[in-house]
Amino acid sequence: MLTLFGMLIILFGIVTLVTKPLFKTSALLQWFTTRRSLQIILVGIVMSIVTGTFFYAEPGTAYAVQYPWGGQKAVFRQGIHTKMWGRLIPLQFELPIKYVIPSQEHGLGEQSEYANVDEAKYWAFSDAVKARIATSVVISINTEDEMQFLSVADRNKTEKNLIRSRIIPNIDQSIKNTCKLMDAQDYISGQASDFDRFFKDQLENGMYVLEEYVHSEQKDIIGDSSTVRTVVNKESKQKRFRIKIKDGKPIREAGNSLKAYGLTVVQAVVTEIDWETTFDKRLQLQKEEVAQTQLEKQQAEREFYRAQKEKARGEAEKAAERARLEKEQIQKTIAAETEAKVAEFNLVKEKKQFEVEKFKAQSKKVAADAEAYQNAKLVSAGLTPQERAEWDYKTSVGVARELKELRLPEIFIEGSDSKNSDNTLLESLIGAELAKTMIEKSTEK
Numbered sequence: 001m002l003t004l005f006g007m008l009i010i011l012f013g014i015v016t017l018v019t020k021p022l023f024k025t026s027a028l029l030q031w032f033t034t035r036r037s038l039q040i041i042l043v044g045i046v047m048s049i050v051t052g053t054f055f056y057a058e059p060g061t062a063y064a065v066q067y068p069w070g071g072q073k074a075v076f077r078q079g080i081h082t083k084m085w086g087r088l089i090p091l092q093f094e095l096p097i098k099y100v101i102p103s104q105e106h107g108l109g110e111q112s113e114y115a116n117v118d119e120a121k122y123w124a125f126s127d128a129v130k131a132r133i134a135t136s137v138v139i140s141i142n143t144e145d146e147m148q149f150l151s152v153a154d155r156n157k158t159e160k161n162l163i164r165s166r167i168i169p170n171i172d173q174s175i176k177n178t179c180k181l182m183d184a185q186d187y188i189s190g191q192a193s194d195f196d197r198f199f200k201d202q203l204e205n206g207m208y209v210l211e212e213y214v215h216s217e218q219k220d221i222i223g224d225s226s227t228v229r230t231v232v233n234k235e236s237k238q239k240r241f242r243i244k245i246k247d248g249k250p251i252r253e254a255g256n257s258l259k260a261y262g263l264t265v266v267q268a269v270v271t272e273i274d275w276e277t278t279f280d281k282r283l284q285l286q287k288e289e290v291a292q293t294q295l296e297k298q299q300a301e302r303e304f305y306r307a308q309k310e311k312a313r314g315e316a317e318k319a320a321e322r323a324r325l326e327k328e329q330i331q332k333t334i335a336a337e338t339e340a341k342v343a344e345f346n347l348v349k350e351k352k353q354f355e356v357e358k359f360k361a362q363s364k365k366v367a368a369d370a371e372a373y374q375n376a377k378l379v380s381a382g383l384t385p386q387e388r389a390e391w392d393y394k395t396s397v398g399v400a401r402e403l404k405e406l407r408l409p410e411i412f413i414e415g416s417d418s419k420n421s422d423n424t425l426l427e428s429l430i431g432a433e434l435a436k437t438m439i440e441k442s443t444e445k
Contacts, residue, residue, distance in 0.1 A: 014041060052085040062143055064089040064153035072154070074146040089153040094266060095139045097167060101132050101274050116163050120274070123175055126240055129184035129279045133175055134272040137203070139167055142262030152261050170258055174202040174268075180210055180241040184279060185286075192270070200268035204259060206252035210241040 056079070057063055063075040067086040075081050096115040100108045108117055120132040142148050156162040178198045182191050202208055244251045258265065275283065 053082060054080055055083045055088060056080055058090075060093050062091050062093060062141060062149060064091070064150050066154070072150055074149050074153075076143050089157065089159075091141055091149075091153060091159050091162070093141060093143060095141070095159070095163060095167065097137045097139065097163060097171065099133065099135045099171075101134045101272055116160075116168075118168075120272075121172070122276075123179045125179045125182065125184040125187065127183040127185065130276045131184065131279070132274040133179075133270055134274075135171065135175065135199075136267060136269055136271050137167075137171055137265070138267040139258065140264045140266045142264070145262060148262040152263075166261060167258065167263070170203055171268075173207055174199050177202055177208055177210065181208075181243070184275065187273075188283070196269050199270065200265055202252075203268050204257070204265040206254075206257035206259075209244045209251040209253060211244045212239050213242055214239065 055063075057075050057077065059078040061078075063081075064072060065075060065081070065083050065086045065088060066072045067084055072086075092114060096112075098115060098117045099120040100117055101120045102108050108119060111117055120134045122130045122132050124130050141152070152162065156166065178195055181198060182195065187195060198208075
């Protein structure tokens, strides 16, 4: 700009120098003397020399300086630098490119000299629904590799040409490919984030190679039964597009990437979508039908879970009854086992008691036999008169003790017709009297 201004000053000085002899009567030209004209030409030459030798680098802008003799250099720092009448190609560090949906009141909105703003275009999704897609993209140039930066600047000449011929076509192709990957219905159903991800990935790393395939919808599952989901879009379309994959990675178109120009995608998002009118109407109908479908689905789920609840309650009651019966069975079994064990224990106890009593009886018998044997030996051996008197005394005392405890009847009647019976009765009475006398004697002693 300053160089052009210097050239104009030089041209003005030459004009005043040449036209003064022709218009001698002009008062204005009389002021421009030959000396002053030469001074004006000299000032223009100085300004042209100075402005052609140096330039001021603005902050946030990179410059490619191309010298008249063929050399070039890159300037990434702000300040005054030499250019030696060379050509400058300025490029911003970050290039904002926006697609905006115009409004009736503000048009494309507020403009900026540092941003490239265009009107959003219509794009068709996989289900042929069209929409204007507003995007905001920020591209960063490579300020680390000087040679790559100079190559990009040399091939594109200007920043505007770089945006129009390289960046915007890539943005358009990325939007177009991404729209093919999903229906408009898919976008509004939760795949908006996938749209942004596919859009940015293609813009930075290259366009996907797409392939067609036949899509079949799966049925929604409610509980353990299946129902067919109500679809508002009833167009008979089966062909869909998907990313072609090889070795687990997407196949991309060769030579169609901003990365090849040293450009990095800082931001690439969809800010707004303006659907066509027919889809807006269909979308409203769909919202109503989706709400009705969700209501019916919730009712079906509620009925399913109510049935499950009743089934669980029946199982719980069945388990409780089974537990009660098993408890009673266990109690009866334990009682029977206890009774059997007690009977078995009692039988063992009786057997042991029987054996004890048996051994006691045997012991008594052995003791009695021993005593009888001893007495028999004593009798057979013969006793002295003193021992016999003592033996008789002990015997009589023992007999008396037994007879004392014996209660005889006061009256004794025995019926018999024979003579022997009379004798027996008499003998009995005599014996009784004798026994009574012996008791009295023993008592007196």
